[in-house]
Amino acid sequence: MEAAPPPAEQDPGAPHGYPGELVSVLIDQETVQAKVRELAAAVAADHTLDTPPLLVCVLKGAVMFTTDFARAMPIPSEMDFMAISSYGSATTSSGVVRILKDLNSDITDRRVVIVEDIIDSGLTLSWLLKNLQSRGPAAIDVVTLLRKPEAVKVPLEPRYVGFDIPTEFVVGYGLDYAERYRDLPFVGLLGAHMYA
Numbered sequence: 001m002e003a004a005p006p007p008a009e010q011d012p013g014a015p016h017g018y019p020g021e022l023v024s025v026l027i028d029q030e031t032v033q034a035k036v037r038e039l040a041a042a043v044a045a046d047h048t049l050d051t052p053p054l055l056v057c058v059l060k061g062a063v064m065f066t067t068d069f070a071r072a073m074p075i076p077s078e079m080d081f082m083a084i085s086s087y088g089s090a091t092t093s094s095g096v097v098r099i100l101k102d103l104n105s106d107i108t109d110r111r112v113v114i115v116e117d118i119i120d121s122g123l124t125l126s127w128l129l130k131n132l133q134s135r136g137p138a139a140i141d142v143v144t145l146l147r148k149p150e151a152v153k154v155p156l157e158p159r160y161v162g163f164d165i166p167t168e169f170v171v172g173y174g175l176d177y178a179e180r181y182r183d184l185p186f187v188g189l190l191g192a193h194m195y196a
């Protein structure tokens with residue numbers, strides 16, 4: 001018999017329509033938003049008004065972070081989107097990165113800032129950096145909200161990192177499990193019973 005879900009007042013998923021599915025909040029909404037503002041200020045400080053960065057949002061996971069980040073930046077930015085996938089509905093990377101949607105813009109001579117939600121194995125970002133570098137940008141920096149330092153399999157030095165987190169599968173604030181939970185405003189941990 002399945003364990004009863006926690007009482008609603010202690011259940012972080014319940015107010016968002018996911019009762020009994022999440023066990024805990026790893027990074028709450030306020031802490032996420034404070035970090036987004038801090039990262040936006042740091043990136044803006046490294047750019048000038050006459051060279052607005054092109055934010056490359058890595059769909060789908062980085063969508064919440066990118067839109068909050070752009071709005072928190074005290075300088076203008078432009079935005080483009082690339083959809084790549086290496087996880088499908090699994091919790092570990094397949095290592096095979098597929099482009100599902102390419103950029104609309106030509107990034108030749110542009111200052112590009114890749115906006116990522118998470119660096120886990122690092123395989124996605126490592127592939128993306130090589131791919132974008134070959135297009136002749138003036139510079140490429142990376143801002144990631146989350147990083148799992150103990151899970152990284154390839155050497156990467158993202159310039160701006162929000163939080164280093166343990167090697168656990170997280171959901172929320174853009175991050176999904178089988179396309180669910182992206183809409184949560186915090187980063188949390190799923191109950192073990194939710195994994196198929």
Ligand SMILES: O=P(O)(O)OC[C@H]1O[C@H](OP(=O)(O)OP(=O)(O)O)[C@H](O)[C@@H]1O
Pocket residue numbers: 058059060061062084085086087088093116117118119120121122123124125175176
């Ligand atoms: O460092 P890695 O181990 O490569 O993992 C990081 C990538 O995994 C997630 O994308 P995913 O492939 O799940 O696609 P999604 O963003 O559309 O959910 C996440 O958004 C990162 O892009």
Ligand SMILES: Nc1nc2[nH]cnc2c(=O)[nH]1
Pocket residue numbers: 087118119120121168169170171172175176177
């Ligand atoms: N949802 C989710 N997607 C990921 N992609 C790489 N790592 C993770 C993770 O911890 N959670």
